[in-house]
Amino acid sequence: MAFIDEAKFYVKAGDGGNGCISFRREKYVPKGGPNGGDGGKGGNVIILATKKLNSLLDFRYRSHFKAQNGEHGKGKDMHGRGGKDIIIKVPTGSIIKHSETGETLADLIDDGQIFLAAAGGKGGLGNPHFASGTNRAPRTATKGRSGEEFWYKIELKLIADIGLVGLPNAGKSTLLSKLSGANPKIASYPFTTLEPQLGVLQHKFFDPCIIADIPGLIKGAHEGVGLGHRFLRHVERTSVLLHVIDLSDPEAKQNYDIISFELEQYQKDLVDRVHILALNKSDLLDDEEVADLDKYFREKEDKVIVISGESGDNIPALKSLLLETVEKLRANKS
Numbered sequence: 001m002a003f004i005d006e007a008k009f010y011v012k013a014g015d016g017g018n019g020c021i022s023f024r025r026e027k028y029v030p031k032g033g034p035n036g037g038d039g040g041k042g043g044n045v046i047i048l049a050t051k052k053l054n055s056l057l058d059f060r061y062r063s064h065f066k067a068q069n070g071e072h073g074k075g076k077d078m079h080g081r082g083g084k085d086i087i088i089k090v091p092t093g094s095i096i097k098h099s100e101t102g103e104t105l106a107d108l109i110d111d112g113q114i115f116l117a118a119a120g121g122k123g124g125l126g127n128p129h130f131a132s133g134t135n136r137a138p139r140t141a142t143k144g145r146s147g148e149e150f151w152y153k154i155e156l157k158l159i160a161d162i163g164l165v166g167l168p169n170a171g172k173s174t175l176l177s178k179l180s181g182a183n184p185k186i187a188s189y190p191f192t193t194l195e196p197q198l199g200v201l202q203h204k205f206f207d208p209c210i211i212a213d214i215p216g217l218i219k220g221a222h223e224g225v226g227l228g229h230r231f232l233r234h235v236e237r238t239s240v241l242l243h244v245i246d247l248s249d250p251e252a253k254q255n256y257d258i259i260s261f262e263l264e265q266y267q268k269d270l271v272d273r274v275h276i277l278a279l280n281k282s283d284l285l286d287d288e289e290v291a292d293l294d295k296y297f298r299e300k301e302d303k304v305i306v307i308s309g310e311s312g313d314n315i316p317a318l319k320s321l322l323l324e325t326v327e328k329l330r331a332n333k334s
């Protein structure tokens with residue numbers, strides 16, 4: 001299934017129904033008064049954020065959304081029925097932007113948050129509204145107003161607490177599967193992961209956290225090499241970055257610098273984000289080699305942990321470290 005995190009779409013709210021011109025016609029009442037009903041209001045187009053979705057895939061199949069028009073008023077004081085609203089469900093983390101200027105119009109962070117994308121047109125007034133002492137038989141009614149119409153851009157930035165970053169093949173997806181119940185594709189070639197994956201980390205008494213696994217970054221990603229920086233937007237909102245390093249790669253040290261540089265190129269503040277460095281694939285090295293690399297990386301980062309996603313070594317400790325860190329950051333925020 002394709003992952004879509006950008007789309008353009010068109011919305012059109014319903015037009016208001018027209019007001020009606022009509023007069024009472026009853027037997028033995030020669031001049032009946034005006035009785036034209038008002039037009040109904042057009043339906044709105046409403047965008048609703050929901051936690052249940054995590055892709056904009058639906059927009060691939062549908063990019064035009066039109067709400068129902070209001071009905072016209074009728075004789076005998078019958079008002080037109082209002083048009084039905086249309087509700088477009090989008091994942092939490094969606095950002096609605098002006099299609100031309102790119103200005104952000106709504107950042108839909110919370111489950112249940114709504115954005116009125118297009119307001120329905122008001123219904124027209126029937127001829128009774130225009131009756132007066134001097135004009136008892138008004139031949140005037142107003143037309144319904146048109147519903148609003150717009151083009152929007154929508155962008156998704158997934159909402160997760162922890163973002164996994166690293167070179168392709170570092171073992172990010174393996175780790176996601178060990179830390180959460182997620183079941184991502186894992187393979188021994190680079191760029192196995194082509195779209196972000198989410199998993200829920202639950203451990204002991206901690207509040208659960210959401211982890212996002214994104215495609216690997218490579219040198220020059222900021223210039224579009226590999227899959228580029230496109231997917232980094234999905235770790236923008238995370239509070240902790242879990243940087244995964246393959247210790248069995250002879251270039252592990254340079255690889256660390258490559259990822260740090262790419263993160264900085266994307267957004268300066270990603271570098272200041274809390275980092276946890278996971279030194280992975282420790283099962284492939286002997287203890288001495290691991291100790292050497294551990295020492296080297298501890299000079300670079302505060303939080304460093306040696307693990308093996310394959311054997312499960314130190315995974316419970318990593319879970320606790322991640323959840324404690326997120327908990328502290330959450331407490332500082334509130």
Ligand SMILES: Nc1nc2c(ncn2[C@@H]2O[C@H](COP(=O)(O)OP(=O)(O)OP(=O)(O)O)[C@@H](O)[C@H]2O)c(=O)[nH]1
Nearest residue numbers: 168169170171172173174187191192193216309310
């Ligand atoms: N020996 C060993 N192999 C590992 C370990 N973790 C992952 N692997 C292997 O490394 C390869 C890459 O693992 P993935 O989890 O797919 O790596 P990834 O970082 O998600 O890769 P991309 O999606 O391509 O960016 C697979 O063959 C895994 O089985 C580990 O701790 N030890």
Ligand SMILES: [Mg+2]
Nearest residue numbers: 172173192193
């Ligand atoms: Mg992967």
